[in-house]
Amino acid sequence: MSPFTLLITLLLVTVTYILIHVTAFRPKGRKLPPGPLAFPIIGHLHMLGNLPHRTLQSLAKKYGPIMSLRLGNVPTIIVSSPEAAELFLKTHDTVFASRPKLLFNKYVTYGTKGLISSEYGSYWRNVRKLCTTQLLSASKIDLFAPIRREGLVQLVNSVMVSAASGEVVDLSENVSRLMESVSFKMILGGNTFDAKGIIQEVLNLAGAFNLADYVPFLGILDLQGLTRRYKKISTKVDKMLEKIIKEHEQVPKDHERQKDFVDVLLSLMNQPMNPHELTLQMIDKTNVKAIILDMIAGSFDTSATVIEWALSELVKHPRVMKCLQHELDNVVGMNRMVEEEDLTKLNYLDMVVKETLRLHPIGPLLAPHESMEDITLNGYFIQRKSRIIVNAWAIGRDPEVWSKNVEEFYPERFVDKNIDLRGRDFQLIPFGSGRRGCPGLQLGLITVKIVVAQLVHCFNWELPHGMLPNELDMKEKFGLTIPRVNHLLAKPSGRLVE
Numbered sequence: 001m002s003p004f005t006l007l008i009t010l011l012l013v014t015v016t017y018i019l020i021h022v023t024a025f026r027p028k029g030r031k032l033p034p035g036p037l038a039f040p041i042i043g044h045l046h047m048l049g050n051l052p053h054r055t056l057q058s059l060a061k062k063y064g065p066i067m068s069l070r071l072g073n074v075p076t077i078i079v080s081s082p083e084a085a086e087l088f089l090k091t092h093d094t095v096f097a098s099r100p101k102l103l104f105n106k107y108v109t110y111g112t113k114g115l116i117s118s119e120y121g122s123y124w125r126n127v128r129k130l131c132t133t134q135l136l137s138a139s140k141i142d143l144f145a146p147i148r149r150e151g152l153v154q155l156v157n158s159v160m161v162s163a164a165s166g167e168v169v170d171l172s173e174n175v176s177r178l179m180e181s182v183s184f185k186m187i188l189g190g191n192t193f194d195a196k197g198i199i200q201e202v203l204n205l206a207g208a209f210n211l212a213d214y215v216p217f218l219g220i221l222d223l224q225g226l227t228r229r230y231k232k233i234s235t236k237v238d239k240m241l242e243k244i245i246k247e248h249e250q251v252p253k254d255h256e257r258q259k260d261f262v263d264v265l266l267s268l269m270n271q272p273m274n275p276h277e278l279t280l281q282m283i284d285k286t287n288v289k290a291i292i293l294d295m296i297a298g299s300f301d302t303s304a305t306v307i308e309w310a311l312s313e314l315v316k317h318p319r320v321m322k323c324l325q326h327e328l329d330n331v332v333g334m335n336r337m338v339e340e341e342d343l344t345k346l347n348y349l350d351m352v353v354k355e356t357l358r359l360h361p362i363g364p365l366l367a368p369h370e371s372m373e374d375i376t377l378n379g380y381f382i383q384r385k386s387r388i389i390v391n392a393w394a395i396g397r398d399p400e401v402w403s404k405n406v407e408e409f410y411p412e413r414f415v416d417k418n419i420d421l422r423g424r425d426f427q428l429i430p431f432g433s434g435r436r437g438c439p440g441l442q443l444g445l446i447t448v449k450i451v452v453a454q455l456v457h458c459f460n461w462e463l464p465h466g467m468l469p470n471e472l473d474m475k476e477k478f479g480l481t482i483p484r485v486n487h488l489l490a491k492p493s494g495r496l497v498e
């Protein structure tokens, strides 16, 4: 096709698109939530920038806590206050409990066969129940405590060596490696051969912004080359999962070993997801593969990123670090490491973790929700299939909710406040809330707490090269989670009595 014909074709497609879509999306005579004026085709996409949670916070200051945007083709509602979040995630939870269909999921995560991307309905309900009862219940989490302990002892030992030789430790790298190894052992039984690189590419792609999800007619052009990468990685992912499943199937049934998530899921294969349903959905191998992938995606980076931010804030605020060490000295003592059983007695640690998640919710915009029917809320019309984005990051930094010292890392703000993280208190929702809230909350919290407590109890930490605490940069980058841009480096010295 000559460049001229291509140009004319593109122009025709664009004009037709505007006529059909943009006009159709303006619900006549119905009041939309306020929002800035949109460009044709791209809508407000150009406004999002590199750190969308921050841009959306500034826009919400102007247009209010329920704001209307159009991201390309997609009508989008941005929710930015605890009251509005309660309206969407609790009062009308059933209307907003679905997920949009994204190209990444279509190609990489077996369509909507997993949990994270599955649309709301009986399939999602069954998979969710299976995950919460068979993989992520309190008793199952306890079963994996030895894996967490073993990994953490190894990390402490290696940091001790660095402490003895006065070396600087890359905490970001070490924590990330610890979480990878713990997740792999828990989910796959430790078969990490070629999985790490593949999973990293999957997570990078899951966090990448794909223009074609918002302006579908650009999909065929694959301008960002993402579809090509999706297809390439999906083959590798499938090969990797097939190999892992085969290895698990070959282990003799009477072989004594800790059952990992793959074992549990394979033991449920060919059984109905819900025996009480009329239309029996059987668990097949694709379901198993999709769920394994979701468990990896849910656990791999999340806890590591929260730990990275908690340690950054503690190193930046020596007063808070000292208070935490004081609590650990009293509860645990200087002669031993922290055990998971100690965690319920560590109230200051609990406040440090809440304060970290208030300032650094690692999914700042939660995961996108999609509305399932037309609805009018607070007088505003929200059409079916709107994208709902809850800005948990902005809610955590709202001075009207958290008072004037909102930007300060100050765990004491939680003293005598009965605010928990389970999604009941809408001013603090780093795990989301309602039906789509995080099913890995308990596992995530135990993991974050034990790692932070251990590293703070066993070592004092100093910034390298005489850097002062207030000089530590806190720049963040946006993706599937928001980690630090620059790794956290610090110099350890041992604290415990030998």
Ligand code: HEM
Pocket (backbone or CB within 6 Å): 115, 116, 117, 128, 294, 295, 296, 298, 299, 302, 303, 306, 362, 363, 366, 367, 368, 369, 430, 431, 432, 433, 435, 436, 437, 438, 439, 440, 441, 443, 444, 445, 448
């Ligand atoms: C501190 C660690 C973690 C944080 C901060 C976190 C946060 C979140 C958030 C914000 C959501 C989206 C909620 C929404 O859409 O409203 C989510 C969903 C989810 N998380 Fe987590 N998460 C963590 C750990 C985990 C772990 C350890 C797992 C599993 C092993 C996990 C599995 C999932 C799954 C499967 C979903 C999708 C649930 C659904 O759509 O029904 N998460 N998480």
